[in-house]
Amino acid sequence: MSELSGRKILLAVTGGVSAYKSCYLTSLLVQAQADVEVIMTKAALEFVGVASFTALTKKRVHTDIFNPPNGINALHIYLADWADVVVIAPITANTLAKLACGLADNLLTATVLASRSPILLAPAMNVNMWENKVVQENVSRLKQAGMHFVGPQSGHLACGTSGTGRMAEPDEIFDAIADLLK
Numbered sequence: 001m002s003e004l005s006g007r008k009i010l011l012a013v014t015g016g017v018s019a020y021k022s023c024y025l026t027s028l029l030v031q032a033q034a035d036v037e038v039i040m041t042k043a044a045l046e047f048v049g050v051a052s053f054t055a056l057t058k059k060r061v062h063t064d065i066f067n068p069p070n071g072i073n074a075l076h077i078y079l080a081d082w083a084d085v086v087v088i089a090p091i092t093a094n095t096l097a098k099l100a101c102g103l104a105d106n107l108l109t110a111t112v113l114a115s116r117s118p119i120l121l122a123p124a125m126n127v128n129m130w131e132n133k134v135v136q137e138n139v140s141r142l143k144q145a146g147m148h149f150v151g152p153q154s155g156h157l158a159c160g161t162s163g164t165g166r167m168a169e170p171d172e173i174f175d176a177i178a179d180l181l182k
């Protein structure tokens, strides 16, 4: 039996090109018999469709704090209480900044604020964005708040340049989740 079997994993996807890799991460988690719920931000929906994650998890994907499934009142509280771990892969510079400020302006950020579970962040962005002093200050602040990071790696970036900013590969994120849940 897999170490993640039966574990409740809330996977949140934000709006970056590497969102496509999160489909494979979802598949790895489902194959490991984890129980996976998916949140997508509005921007994430520009990069990958709900249908991919619905097909992989066999569950409804959550995109709107004001449109919960039947029987659930406050979806952000429900998901925060449900999850053994919250994983945001990829996490954009935008969502990193929101979390560093404690914003709760969408389903994802409200859920993170309401969560007492470990939170794992897999940043992905252009190298200049990643090296921006404000982004690095946000990363430090989130680390001080107890959030965990995996990546980013150095290598080819979707914007055509290379440098640090590439999202960790799904296998590496999978291992980081397993380590957090040990």
Ligand SMILES: Cc1cc2nc3c(=O)[nH]c(=O)nc-3n(C[C@H](O)[C@H](O)[C@H](O)COP(=O)(O)O)c2cc1C
Binding pocket: 013, 014, 015, 016, 017, 018, 041, 042, 043, 044, 091, 092, 093, 094, 095, 124, 125, 126, 129
């Ligand atoms: C083609 C394209 C690619 C993008 N890739 C990234 C990215 O890899 N990382 C990032 O931080 N922002 C990226 N952005 C910008 C985000 O999509 C934008 O900041 C958005 O507001 C993020 O919203 P979210 O954090 O709510 O998902 C990209 C935008 C476009 C148009």
